[in-house]
Amino acid sequence: MSTPPLLSVENLSVRFGGITAVSNISFDVRRREVFTLIGPNGAGKTTVLNIISRIYQQTAGNINFDGYCITGMKPDAVAGLGIARTFQNIELFEHATVLQNLLIGRHTRRQGNFWQHLFFTPSVREAERAAREKVEEVIEFLDLQHYRDLVIAGLPYGIRKVVELARALCIEPRLLLLDEPSSGLNPEETNDLAFWIDDIREELGIAILMVEHDMSLVSRVSDRVLAMNYGEFVALGSPDDVKVHPGVIEAYLGKGNDISLLRRHLP
Amino acid sequence: MRFIFKTSYDQDIRLARHSGYVFWYGLLLAALSVAPFVLPVYWSSLITMTMIYGIVGLGLMLLSGFTGLFSIGHAAFMGVGAYMQGVLTAQGWPFPFALAASMVSSAAVGAVVGLPALRVRGLYLAIATLAFAFIVQEVIVRWESVTGGNRGMAVGMINLFGWKTGSPIVFYYICFALTVLTTLGVLNLLRSPTGRAFVAIRDSEVSAQSMGVTLAYYKTLSFAVSASLAGLGGALSAHMLRFITPDQFGIVQSIDLLLIVMIGGLGSIHGAFFGALFLILTPQVIALSKDYLPPAIGQTVGLQSVLYGLVLIAFVLFEPTGIYGRWVKIRTWFELAPLYRKNLLKRQRRFQKTERLT
Numbered sequence: 001m002s003t004p005p006l007l008s009v010e011n012l013s014v015r016f017g018g019i020t021a022v023s024n025i026s027f028d029v030r031r032r033e034v035f036t037l038i039g040p041n042g043a044g045k046t047t048v049l050n051i052i053s054r055i056y057q058q059t060a061g062n063i064n065f066d067g068y069c070i071t072g073m074k075p076d077a078v079a080g081l082g083i084a085r086t087f088q089n090i091e092l093f094e095h096a097t098v099l100q101n102l103l104i105g106r107h108t109r110r111q112g113n114f115w116q117h118l119f120f121t122p123s124v125r126e127a128e129r130a131a132r133e134k135v136e137e138v139i140e141f142l143d144l145q146h147y148r149d150l151v152i153a154g155l156p157y158g159i160r161k162v163v164e165l166a167r168a169l170c171i172e173p174r175l176l177l178l179d180e181p182s183s184g185l186n187p188e189e190t191n192d193l194a195f196w197i198d199d200i201r202e203e204l205g206i207a208i209l210m211v212e213h214d215m216s217l218v219s220r221v222s223d224r225v226l227a228m229n230y231g232e233f234v235a236l237g238s239p240d241d242v243k244v245h246p247g248v249i250e251a252y253l254g255k256g257n258d259i260s261l262l263r264r265h266l267p
Numbered sequence: 268m269r270f271i272f273k274t275s276y277d278q279d280i281r282l283a284r285h286s287g288y289v290f291w292y293g294l295l296l297a298a299l300s301v302a303p304f305v306l307p308v309y310w311s312s313l314i315t316m317t318m319i320y321g322i323v324g325l326g327l328m329l330l331s332g333f334t335g336l337f338s339i340g341h342a343a344f345m346g347v348g349a350y351m352q353g354v355l356t357a358q359g360w361p362f363p364f365a366l367a368a369s370m371v372s373s374a375a376v377g378a379v380v381g382l383p384a385l386r387v388r389g390l391y392l393a394i395a396t397l398a399f400a401f402i403v404q405e406v407i408v409r410w411e412s413v414t415g416g417n418r419g420m421a422v423g424m425i426n427l428f429g430w431k432t433g434s435p436i437v438f439y440y441i442c443f444a445l446t447v448l449t450t451l452g453v454l455n456l457l458r459s460p461t462g463r464a465f466v467a468i469r470d471s472e473v474s475a476q477s478m479g480v481t482l483a484y485y486k487t488l489s490f491a492v493s494a495s496l497a498g499l500g501g502a503l504s505a506h507m508l509r510f511i512t513p514d515q516f517g518i519v520q521s522i523d524l525l526l527i528v529m530i531g532g533l534g535s536i537h538g539a540f541f542g543a544l545f546l547i548l549t550p551q552v553i554a555l556s557k558d559y560l561p562p563a564i565g566q567t568v569g570l571q572s573v574l575y576g577l578v579l580i581a582f583v584l585f586e587p588t589g590i591y592g593r594w595v596k597i598r599t600w601f602e603l604a605p606l607y608r609k610n611l612l613k614r615q616r617r618f619q620k621t622e623r624l625t
Contacts, residue, residue: 052475079479091474093467095534099279103460104467108479110460114488117459118452124459125280132276171478 002066006207007052007175007254012061014047014231021047022231024061026222029175032201034208036218038242039228040251045211046088047231049177053085053210054078066174080108084173086164088180088211098163102138106131106172120226135170142196144165158189165196169204176200178210182217188218197221215243227251282454290376299443303436315439317540317547318446319503324527324539325453326496331535334489335469336347336384337393340400341497341524342534346407346516347496348373349505350414353422356506362425362441369502370495376403377494381487400521407513422505434557442503449496453536456492465489497524526575530582532589541590549574 005028014022022044029035037045039195050056052063054075063071070078084105093101111127139145142162161181168176169178181197182190194217200206214216218225219239227234227242229251235242271278271285283289303311323345331337348369355365383395407414414420424433425441432438456462464485467475503509523546531542550571557565564570574580586593600607 019573055473055477074481075476076479076481079477085477087474091471091477093470095470096466100463100466102477104463104475104480107460107464107467110480114461117456117461120455120459128280128459129276132279167478231581 003031005029006033006066007043007209008064009048009052009130010062010064012048012051012063013059014044014051014056017058020231022051022058022228023226025231025233027226027236029207029209031207032205033224034197034201034210034222036225036239037209037228038215038218038224038225038248039234040214042230043228043251044231045089045228046179049085049179049209049211050230051077053083053177078170082171082174083177083265084168084171084175085177086161086168086179086181088183090157090160090164092160092164092167094153095151096143097149097151098155098166101152101167102135102170103162105138105167107132108171109134134172138166138169141169141199150162157184158186161189169200169206173206175208176208178208178212180211180213182212182214190214193217194220219243277385280458282451282458282618290462292596303439308435311439312435313547313551315435315442315507316504317543318442319500319507320524320527320543321540322446322449322503322544323497323500323524324531324543325449325536326493326500327524328528328531328533328536328539329453329456329465329496330493331528332538333469333484334465335488336489337389337525338380338396338490338493339393339518339521339525340380340396340398340403341493342498342516342518342520343403343500344373344377344494345504345520345524346403346513347494348375348501349422349511349516350407350420351422351498352502352505353511354413356423361428363427365426366499366502370498373498373501374491374495377490377497378487380494381490384486385483389588392395396520397518400516400518404513404517407516411561414513417513419510421510422508425506438506444497445503449499450536453496457536461485461488526579529579530589532591535589535591537594538589538591541594545578545590549578 006030010026012022012025013020025044025048027035037048040043051058052070054070054077058071061071062069065078065081065083068081070081070083073081083208093104096104100253109131112121112124116124124126139148142165144159144162144166147155147159147163152163155163161184165178165181178197182193197208197210198221201208209221222239223236225239225242226236227248229247234247234251235245237245246261272280278284283292299314302314304313323341326344327341330341351369351372352365355368356362380396380399384392387395408416410416411418420542424431425438457465457537464475464480467478467480468482468485468489472482501516508515527539527542528544529542530545531538531540553571553574557570559565567573582589588595
């Protein structure tokens with residue numbers, strides 16, 4: 001490959017006390033790629049995401065993002081580098097409106113210091129207008145116009161998921177981490193999501209690393225899939241290859257002879 | 268009923284959202300500017316006191332209502348401001364410089380107290396601030412050479428570059444101007460990225476971090492700004508009371524300040540002033556009504572504390588959004604009449620909320 005990958009994870013391991021949540025996982029995400037982590041519950045997928053966004057500390061291993069080693073950074077620093085994320089259980093600012101939530105997404109691009117904000121100088125006002133303009137672009141992109149001035153606490157679950165995606169896009173990231181973006185969405189909303197993921201990659205040129213259970217969505221949008229089980233590497237490849245990989249089938253369904261053990265032996 | 272058509276982004280940035288704001292706040296400002304000439308001296312001094320507590324309430328509101336950090340030691344910051352003002356005025360510092368120095372020293376102390384906030388949250392932070400408030404009070408008591416210890420300290424008259432004045436009317440206008448300025452400052456902060464970062468920390472720390480908000484910086488900043496406003500209020504109250512003692516800045520005062528933000532309504536600027544109004548007016552109302560109550564109740568010693576307690580419990584149970592929340596409901600009722608529905612502003616049920624990561 002000519003260009004280096006956007007994100008490369010090397011030999012990542014995490015232990016929480018005696019439990020090894022992730023052991024020796026390596027992969028890389030290329031520019032403009034949709035890369036998906038799959039695996040049964042408790043496989044360590046979300047943990048990998050949490051380490052990349054620096055909420056957890058790794059026990060061993062190295063993560064490089066666009067030439068920077070991010071393994072020693074704080075969560076707010078990696079956001080500044082252009083890594084945005086959404087959460088499995090939505091983490092929006094509940095008592096604020098959709099618009100205010102999205103404006104917080106512009107925090108890394110803020111201008112002016114405390115004193116300028118205190119006196120709301122003309123330059124701050126100008127920056128606010130520019131931020132709003134950018135936010136409006138995202139609102140348009142994700143069709144959130146109706147909800148702009150509504151408070152999050154009163155919104156349905158599906159819309160909150162979209163707002164969280166919108167807030168992440170407001171960072172203008174280069175890598176978007178999505179933690180189970182389709183959980184809790186109905187088929188129609190999942191369908192919209194698939195279109196948006198395509199658009200985010202094609203129009204905005206953002207690479208996506210996501211954790212997802214819905215295999216039809218995964219096969220539809222991902223370029224490559226990494227399967228994990230009990231924190232360990234199982235398979236890596238195109239969605240169709242991974243789906244028929246014996247290790248993946250074993251992780252989800254168990255071994256063939258397990259089933260024969262369960263079968264009642266008739267006389 | 269008013270419909271607002273938004274045609275420019277400035278409409279969302281401007282402080283006055285529509286012409287109603289301009290009219291009503293203009294009326295309020297006009298009324299307050301003529302008040303000392305119209306009202307009896309005693310009543311205008313109550314307004315002065317309300318404005319001073321409004322400033323302190325504004326500071327605590329920024330910290331507790333907007334950043335989500337609770338402090339039961341805010342009276343200590345008032346104390347630092349008050350004593351600083353007292354000492355510097357005695358040394359002949361002009362009023363504006365002394366005031367600025369009081370604010371800066373309170374802010375510095377506030378930033379130090381903010382350090383535990385980087386590690387602990389909620390109740391533990393409240394206990395840490397409480398402990399700190401005791402330390403400050405103890406320092407004031409023991410440092411007799413400067414503060415006069417338990418005997419207290421007289422605060423000199425306001426020194427405006429050589430022109431000394433004890434006039435309550437001048438003092439009223441000083442407080443009035445500072446109240447307007449600090450309120451505008453806080454409103455400016457809240458509509459800028461700094462204020463949004465505060466609100467983000469209040470609602471979800473993990474998510475604020477992932478949006479690029481540096482927790483340590485903004486929490487310390489919030490403590491410092493909040494403490495400087497408390498210091499300003501303390502410095503003004505020192506001139507108002509003319510005599511300060513350490514026990515004025517103890518736990519009872521801190522609880523009074525918490526009452527301001529809780530009863531006024533957490534998370535609203537109006538709430539700070541509603542709360543201050545409640546705190547100042549309630550004793551007056553009690554004093555006025557004493558003559559009309561049966562002696563068994565009216566002459567009871569702890570009547571005021573009992574009433575405060577009852578009101579606080581009633582607010583926590585029935586109107587957690589405080590006086591401001593009630594005010595919004597009444598206003599909405601009038602705006603929407605006759606279409607107002609009973610559950611229009613009802614809070615969301617706990618079981619409908621999603622789980623949180625931390």
